[in-house]
Amino acid sequence: MTTSPHTASFAAPTASAGSAPVTCVVFDLGGVLIDWNPRYLYRKLFASEAQVEQFLDQVCTGAWNEAQDKGRSWDEAVATLSEQKPEFAAQIAAYRDRWDETLGDALHDTVALLAALRESGQVRLLALTNWSGETFPVARARFPFLAWFEGIVVSGEEGLAKPDPEIFERMRTRYGLDPAQTLFIDDSLRNVEAAARLGYRAVRFTDAGQLQQALDEAGLRRSQ
Numbered sequence: 001m002t003t004s005p006h007t008a009s010f011a012a013p014t015a016s017a018g019s020a021p022v023t024c025v026v027f028d029l030g031g032v033l034i035d036w037n038p039r040y041l042y043r044k045l046f047a048s049e050a051q052v053e054q055f056l057d058q059v060c061t062g063a064w065n066e067a068q069d070k071g072r073s074w075d076e077a078v079a080t081l082s083e084q085k086p087e088f089a090a091q092i093a094a095y096r097d098r099w100d101e102t103l104g105d106a107l108h109d110t111v112a113l114l115a116a117l118r119e120s121g122q123v124r125l126l127a128l129t130n131w132s133g134e135t136f137p138v139a140r141a142r143f144p145f146l147a148w149f150e151g152i153v154v155s156g157e158e159g160l161a162k163p164d165p166e167i168f169e170r171m172r173t174r175y176g177l178d179p180a181q182t183l184f185i186d187d188s189l190r191n192v193e194a195a196a197r198l199g200y201r202a203v204r205f206t207d208a209g210q211l212q213q214a215l216d217e218a219g220l221r222r223s224q
Contacts, residue, residue: 022201022218023181024124025117026171027149029131031187032205033111034143035104038065038095045091059088060095068132071159099135103142109208111145113215118148123220125149128171128184133157151175162186163194183218185211 030036038060042052056062059081068077074096082089095102117123127149131139133156140146153171155161162168172179179199186192187205195202203214 028186029129
């Protein structure tokens with residue numbers, strides 16, 4: 001489904017049977033509103049897709065990158081891994097030095113839904129993202145819609161990441177949220193499950209059409 005902020009708008013939120021109305025929507029960023037993938041960079045540095053996958057599976061792994069999301073500095077990350085894998089020192093350094101090339105475009109259909117929620121003025125908008133505090137300014141500069149949020153909780157700035165319950169608690173107390181009235185949207189199942197255990201109305205994101213349906217079911221119906 002393709003939507004546009006000029007054609008999609010939302011009516012006032014209503015409570016479904018036995019539940020309180022949604023007063024806040026919390027978005028994950030990468031994979032929901034922003035296309036991020038280190039393959040965009042490493043396809044330029046390796047000759048084959050198999051080499052890219054081997055490098056990301058065995059060298060600059062997901063766990064290695066997640067440590068930066070939890071606050072480890074990029075200087076430490078690159079230096080430590082380069083000592084362990086000196087034959088890949090240049091490619092490891094590229095992850096930091098050419099990090100902007102791991103960013104794709106905005107996911108426009110989802111941004112359109114965010115824009116419609118913003119234009120309605122009926123719910124608060126927050127973001128909770130696993131992202132290095134050192135690289136997040138690059139995203140802020142590239143994607144103007146990040147300024148639409150009342151606040152963004154960035155894991156790398158907090159020193160902990162989803163699905164740790166503590167980062168949800170920091171968001172809750174910082175912004176005075178009632179989880180039962182907060183819709184949390186994330187493309188990671190483990191993050192959605194963590195939010196649900198804490199009482200949030202959690203939705204796993206797959207695409208904009210599915211998210212539109214979830215917003216409808218949460219009482220954030222499109223106005224006609």
